[in-house]
Amino acid sequence: MGYRHTKDDILAGALAAALDDGLSQLTFGRLAKRLGVSDRVVVYYFPSKDDLIGEVLLGLGTQLQIALAPAFATPAANHVEMLRAAWPVLARSEHDPVFALFFEAGGLAAAGREPYRSLVPQLVTAWVEWAAGLIVGTPARRRDEAAAAIATIDGLLLFRQLAGSKAADQAARRILAGGASARG
Amino acid sequence: MGYRHTKDDILAGALAAALDDGLSQLTFGRLAKRLGVSDRVVVYYFPSKDDLIGEVLLGLGTQLQIALAPAFATPAANHVEMLRAAWPVLARSEHDPVFALFFEAGGLAAAGREPYRSLVPQLVTAWVEWAAGLIVGTPARRRDEAAAAIATIDGLLLFRQLAGSKAADQAARRILAGGASARG
DNA sequence: CCCGGTTTGTAGTGGTCACTGCGAAACCAT
């Protein structure tokens, strides 16, 4: 019948715990209590904390793509249209723990803490290439618009996480209002 | 002749320590050792860790403006010109501990940890308004371009901190190359 | 030169952390 806990059980619990309480609250002890087991069990499957974090970040990458896919699903001809398509995702991003967790991991990477410093750049690079792949419908000469849109979307995500919806809404409104009639 | 240490001494040391080693390494004990005193002295001036962090973040805000001022000093008529003016600052941002410290604080705020959750949004909002104030030379109807540029610059800063220069350079090159001849 | 408050050192407090030694229980093959 197998044992009570598999590695996947614990990993899923770890990702859920991180989404609920943040990476800083993800400890062997707390995770074990959440799963109703001794922390020895967690350590058995993930011999070091870095092992656990590494796999949690992998899961976070998947969640990020799921969360952002709708933003790039609609084909868009230019910068402003891409932003408009992404808007529904951006607008609720501040309530999405996936983005909060991503920025927490990013902050730890910026602080130079391992294993984040090694792993987060791979995560971000993979995301950028994935996003670029989703917009292949864009003509080649519009690739610059796509690059600008991706950077802008990223900046607005940052505003929303760090400054709240007010600043982000203001910036987005100006971009959408100003660019609507101009270039097409 | 007064005492050996003033509050400003210790605060300056704390900001320097944070820039050197990150906020996560800023502890009473380590700061005291750096200053060559007992940790009791630090605690005397900053009764709680949050007091210390609050003032360090205030200092960080000033440093951020100093670091970013050259990016907005040149008047620019549109999105692409603004990005081009900001480029020298962006290009070296990954080696600037001020930006690393800012993203670390941002990550802690995204994780919901106090006092960052309360203080960082004020920091970012203040920065956005300050940046908007610097670009008053831009005609009113170009304000949307400015908003897009600020978000784009922010996104590129993020790329550089979290994904390294390669991804950021690629995105920026596309934006600058594609937009150079277009709108003016 | 002594008296008040201000500043600093010594030596802790209780808490949490990642991680471990060891033995027992659960499991599987035979």
Next chain:
DNA sequence: ATGGTTTCGCAGTGACCACTACAAACCGGG
């Protein structure tokens, strides 16, 4: 059922954290 392996609980270990009790050193004003 039995022997060996995998899984797990109990009870730690030492390190580090923010923060504190207490008393000594220091200072300017009288």
